[in-house]
Amino acid sequence: MLNPWPHTLCLAVALATMASPALAQDLSFNLPAGNLASTLNTIASQSGQIVSLEPALVQGKQAPAVIGHMSPEQAMEAALRGSGLQLRITGQGNFSVEPAPQTGEALQLGVTSITERSSDATTEGSGSYTAQAVTIGKGSHSLKETPQSVTVITRKMLDDQNLNTIEQVMEKTPGITVYDSPMGGKYFYSRGFRMTGQYQYDGVPLDIGSSYVQADSFNSDMAIYDRVEVLRGAAGMMKGAGGTAGAVNFIRKRGESTPHTQLSLSAGTWDNYRGQVDTGGPLNDSGTLRGRAVLTQQTRQYFYDIGARKDQIYYGALDFDLSPDTTLGVGLAYEDVDATPCWGGLPRYADGSDLKLKRSTCLNTAWNNQRSKRTTWFGDLKQQLNDDWSLKVAGVYSKNTQDMEYAFPSGSVPVGATSTKTLMLGSIYDYDQTDYGFDAYLNGKFDALGLEQELTIGANASRSHKDDFYAVAVLPQRQNVLNPDHHLPKPDDSYYLSNASRG
Template sequence: MSASRFMLRPLTRALLISSTTRSRMTSTGLGLAMTLAMTPYVQAQEWTLNIPAQPLAQALQTLGQQTSLQIIYSPESIQSLRSSALNGRYQDDDSLSAMLKGTGIRHQRDGNTVTLLAPATGSAMELAPTSINGQRLGATTEGSNSYTTGAVTIGKGEHSLRETPQSITVITRKMLDDQNLNTIEQVMEKTPGITVYDSPMGGKYFYSRGFRMTGQYQYDGVPLDIGSSYVQADAFNSDMAIYDRVEVLRGAAGMMKGAGGTAGGVNFVRKRGQDTPHTQLSLSAGTWDNYRGQVDTGGPLNDAGTIRGRAVVTQQTRQYFYDVGERRDQIYYGALDFDLSDYTTLGLGMAYEDVDATPCWGGLPRYADGSDLKLSRSTCLNTAWNNQRSKRATYFGDLKHEFNDNWALKVAGVYSKNTQDMEYAFPSGTVPVGATSTNTLMIGSIFDYDQVDYGLDAYVDGKFDAFGQEHELIVGANASRSHKDDFYAVALLPDRQDVLNPNHHLPQPDESFYLANATRGGPVDMRIKQYGAYSTARLKLADPLTFVLGSRVSWYKSETDSVSFWRGEGTPISSEAKETGQVTPFAALLFDINDNLTVYTSYADIFTPQGNYKTITGSTLKPLIGQSYELGIKGEWFDGRLNSSFNLFRTVQKDAAQDDPACPDSSCSQNSGKVRAQGFEAEVSGEVIDRLQLLAGYTYTQTKVLEDADASQDGVSYNSYVPRHLLRVWGDYALSGPLERVTVGAGVNAQSSNYRVSPSSGKNITQAGYAVWNGRVGYRIDDTWSVALNGNNLFDKRYYATIGSEGWGNFYGEPRNFVMSVKADF
């Protein structure tokens, strides 16, 4: 670490406590002069910048993040000033001169430190530096204009990607905006290493490293049990408009909340009020009547800036490439942050999301021999009266307190309530080879679904010195509760569907029909409680070597009471799972090869309760257990503006629930099976060359059944849905010269073949490997307005995004489509 960087923290503290009195100004100016004298001179460099006109303080923050400059200024002297836009290549001094043009503010440079000077009064110049913006990216990604981040928070505290001994991808605000990623499904489809699989009953499943991700979600680091329900699969209705970034962990996630799955977790980090006023208006229109409008505004709410607010309002209406389907979204978000003192900040927030949709679920069937029907991609076999109404209210709260420069406390809580009312019908059945019409059964369903989730997380994070080195210790506890109150009924409808000439206006039954003819259904009341204590120590064994040791002790309990309906007759069913004092350890070693590269190895335990499954004797199953191993190397370049990683992984999972062949009615299970997933991952994120931001990841995954209740399955692929080769690439390039206002983006989602084994015939239903290319062209009109055109599936590749069976569950990927967007920043 250079001397100038080492002195940033004490210098920042000295400047922040200075006042406007002349005596203290003199003292601060002396300290500043001494610091400048000790700062080595750095020759002027050229930078490619794309910074819109905005409040000057916010523009300076972005400039500091995109360059190596340390910028010192007085917030009071620039509070009402706006910057000019920067778009193109600039030298350090030229960029500052252009940004400050017309403000009256001058600058003085010494090495990589720049001091802004207020306009001269007579012959004297008044220097009032009270703030420093560093050159490194921070955890917050808004305004960074980057596809990488300086720190992640999914594992408690803030650590750089290089310091984190697990695989994490961050989808930054710029990435979300550049690709119009508005839902969790869209985010996961663009995340390296993640496979997305459609559920026939709505929602999508997410797979990582060969295993399904099961509701491992965090809001601002607080774990909840959202997702993992047949109503929404692993997805849930949440718009990305309210988030700064999405952090995706691949690998064992037991340290997140105890009952952690094998595949990973996701942390949603919400937007906050900023130090300077900023408003963005955005409008977009796209193929299939896809219209979206958004207002995002925030900034200080009092003169001192100790109260900051943020508000986001979003409306979207859209249809789809298939018949019948449509959706309307409304999102409202508000947040307040209060500086209760110089060391304590209270944050509050609330989000309300309303989705009213006519979905097309169930997917498409195939011929009876498994071959493709080759129906039009616009084909939907559902009825026009399908409806899904989902409302979600989420409340956030957190408190941060700094005891001193080394120790801090964070307490955060989240409460979420989701209600869903649904009714839909789709056909299920194969099509005879050579048929010109069909008489396919229609399955109808109704759902009345309420779920409440709330969680609390509190931890102390601090640094201490011992044996000549600085170490870090995190000690905390968290708890979460989930209560799902559901009623559903599934029945065969009296009318049939012609798959080859569908009728979207089949009669809609009333509720009494479902209750009287239900083949399955009934009320379901599920309650999940878990809590635990955790601790992580980062011990510096030597200058280049760090040992990370962590553990969580967990208590888990789930209770389910339901009534199984069969044509109006109900059978009560109850189940319970309970685990006490389950220990989930984590360990890692990191070795710094040089200033840019770190090699690491890590180990984590896997623990997932399975108490909802019963054995043939009526007892509950033991938890699923396993181990995850990872060996890799991470790189950090250009002061953190570029991150890279490569790793080898192996996961072994044991005692998964499987059907017991000795059970006469397939209603009981057994702990059986041992599976292994292994492979490697490579990823690059950030500014790889001047003007080019890139997120690229390649994943090789091999899954294998080592032991199975059915010995004939030993040695086969464990999860055939997950392709062996998976590539995710997206880059955005800012042109220079006469075209400096233009940015060009391009990317590809490519994968090798995958397949599903038909449960009825045992045949492999296969989708060959494919590549889907996307692109973007952006143009900045002036300091305020910009436009962009996004094109998806540019070569109109025809493929199945999800492979099902002969009778249902085959979903086409989107055909070629475009979205035009207009934005204003002021």
């Protein structure tokens, strides 16, 4: 798109299944000679690139024909030929049109930014499926320097493949096996071991996912994360006490030095709609205060009867440079799931044969309900002691409540039956879990024995408090699985208390 006002916010609207073309991708152009501004705008629209310029620079100027198979950069240079203007590519990969130096004048070079890419683990804006570094251990290291098997699901991959949940991320991770749970959610296994409680947030461990009714699928939308780092194998060297399965590190989005705003909309089958606003950047003139905010909402139904779900995610983060070497960060995330699930699967005939039910069949009740709310506060302090040594202290507090009520049939169907009176089991769950996590470490380099050595000293801890209740009871009504009734009467809580097994 053409942006005649440099350094302003850019708004992008795209379907989640669309990806911006790479800068070097060749395209076919067939543009006749004409107004320069129109030609530049057409090239920007066709290539998906952002072009910044002052309108006065192109006013009244003409562009030659641009015809052929070439990159967007080559097309822009062809359009600017003879105009007295030149193309410059910014550090973010966008295009900027500027006056070309006159003959005999000193050559004016654009701003050159030099960054140490090997130490920058941020993947947002890189346009890459690979990461320059990982932080699942302490500090930032390249994958080459990491002596274990680690996969990074970058922001580019999350966006391109619509990976919005932890289940979708784990299914795309090599070496991770995912199994369905009959009560919703998934179980995650790495190298034969189940991954229970092996989760970090910005390197801070939390014992979540180990006691959830939805297996390991605790609510965690990917909208607020820059990347997900997955370690396979023993994690003791990377994460406190560690474990035999591995570890997963969720890295949150943070405020950047340049402003940006993005609006994303997507629509899919079965009324699957998702909208997201993501904005951030410096909040003062000096850039020492930076913010980030993400708002996401998704509603959807399913191919089976009664199933529906609504997700809401709210996220905000602030980073403040107390000094050139000290940064304080704080943030809040709130996630809300309100769903009508269909759990328990479908029965079979008593001899094990298939009932031949329709694909859309759900035998649960319409009053099934799953409500999960999770609030997370986090903070960290980073101190660069000198060129070689740094200190980081971080903490996380998370409160998760889950309230569920549902009913499903239990038992086989007699062979040849034309109707059934199948037993219905009803359940209520009230799960409350509070998690605390803390992590602090000192990391640095020094020379010894003729080589550069690296030393990390630190400690981390996590604590979880659970207050759970559940009850399962046989309902007085029966279900005809060959012609199901989704509106069986809903029992009140007193029925469960007097007729159920509970814990």
